[in-house]
Amino acid sequence: MTTLSELHVDVDARVLAIREDRPDWPCGKGCDSCCRRLAEEPRLTLGEWDLLRAGLAALPPERLSEISRNMAALAGQRIRPVVCPLLDLASGSCPVYAQRPVACRTYGFYVQRDLGLYCHDIETRVAEGSLADVVWGNHDAVDHRLAGLGEIRALTEWFENWESGKSLASAYDLPIAAKSGS
Numbered sequence: 001m002t003t004l005s006e007l008h009v010d011v012d013a014r015v016l017a018i019r020e021d022r023p024d025w026p027c028g029k030g031c032d033s034c035c036r037r038l039a040e041e042p043r044l045t046l047g048e049w050d051l052l053r054a055g056l057a058a059l060p061p062e063r064l065s066e067i068s069r070n071m072a073a074l075a076g077q078r079i080r081p082v083v084c085p086l087l088d089l090a091s092g093s094c095p096v097y098a099q100r101p102v103a104c105r106t107y108g109f110y111v112q113r114d115l116g117l118y119c120h121d122i123e124t125r126v127a128e129g130s131l132a133d134v135v136w137g138n139h140d141a142v143d144h145r146l147a148g149l150g151e152i153r154a155l156t157e158w159f160e161n162w163e164s165g166k167s168l169a170s171a172y173d174l175p176i177a178a179k180s181g182s
């Protein structure tokens with residue numbers, strides 16, 4: 001069975017191979033258009049959520065509160081596309097880049113059943129034929145491996161359950177803390 005880290009290693013290798021041949025590849029720091037225009041709310045496997053949660057837990061409280069508000073707004077939003085609730089809108093950066101989901105790692109470099117998983121900029125270059133020699137990653141194979149990483153839920157659902165778990169834990173902690181302080 002594939003582990004999440006093995007999957008990351010394989011995706012990183014494919015991304016690196018594409019980048020090495022193309023130093024001018026558009027994906028990179030400073031480009032956040034795909035994070036601002038997600039076709040749907042991200043869905044993650046349990047394995048991906050466990051990793052992401054560790055990244056979220058390390059964020060400053062004020063940043064986490066902002067993310068929490070974004071999550072609540074997204075949960076009730078019907079309009080598409082959506083902005084990723086994790087994106088730092090001011091800097092255009094991902095606050096959990098090292099722990100980001102697999103889809104964020106493959107986007108721009110993978111295709112699925114002849115459908116390119118990339119933005120309009122790359123699509124234009126594909127249509128012009130300038131990327132004809134690129135060996136794209138196969139996202140169907142990635143999906144197959146992701147299927148072994150636990151149940152899949154919407155990002156807002158994972159987050160909401162995590163937050164409820166935290167408030168439950170602190171509610172149970174309260175009497176213990178009060179007791180130890182007396």
Ligand code: SF4
Binds near residue numbers: 034
């Ligand atoms: S897929 Fe497109 S929008 Fe996303 S990082 Fe790459 S070039 Fe930028």
Ligand code: SF4
Binds near residue numbers: 086088093096
């Ligand atoms: S998790 Fe990070 S990389 Fe992925 S869409 Fe959100 S902000 Fe972008």
